[in-house]
Amino acid sequence: MGQELLADYPQGVWLIELAPVADPALGLREESGRSLVTTLLDYLRGRKTLLLLDNCEHVIAACAQLVELLLRACPDLTILASSREQLGIAGETAFRVPSLSIPELHQSPSLETLAHYEAVQLFVDRARLALPEFAVTSKNANALAQICQRLDGIPLAIELAAARVNVLGIEQIAARLGNAFRLLTGGSRTALPRQQTLRALMDWSYNLLSDAERALLRRLSVFAGGWTLEAAEAIGADEDVAGLIQPDDVLDLLTQLVNKSLVSAEGA
8 A cells, every 4th residue: 555655655655563663663763862753753844754553552652642743743744553443642533444345144145246255355365375276166155155254354364264275175164163263373474473373363452451351351252242331331340350340430441442443332
């Protein structure tokens, strides 16, 4: 995406990967007697530049402070940040990135219809990297639809499942999804550690929560097909290793889980 926008930002489009945190930004070096932030401001001020900040969630507070400072001082600067929650600063516009579109299981789509779903397209693309002769047929179409539906269109999960086609048939992959954490491993060796297995991805997201948020999320896992706020308050307010969660605390904690994209809220 950054390359496509170079014409709009003549002073550059810069990707800053925040997962390792220690990576240098923009190739700038700290100068003697000047802070790195001051050097960064001087570099960006007056330049029409786009900064892509990737993976802000584990340093969300620091990112929010830095972004607000940069935008106030550099009117020609545009920042696009990816995170599981908003930075929470003035002027921020949120764009929700939904899961990939998936086929419904209550019907048997034709091969032509199946090819229009994003999850299927990604699966086929990644499967052919592992097995060039892979093809969707009338025999494996239903199993493929089941895989995409059961994995909720999550891109990483789809990619990890597709990588198994060199040793398992589509029907075998679908049958083994009951133990997805064991099946969905073996991601790219050059990917970030949390992107190499489904469990690592889940652990990364879970470990960023507070103790109280973790406790509520565990309790909410007993529901199937959604719940009401009243039901969440009834089951969420209880004593836990994280301490006592009062009924009045549940709404705030639930809001935090929604903000962190771990719970989806539906309107009445």
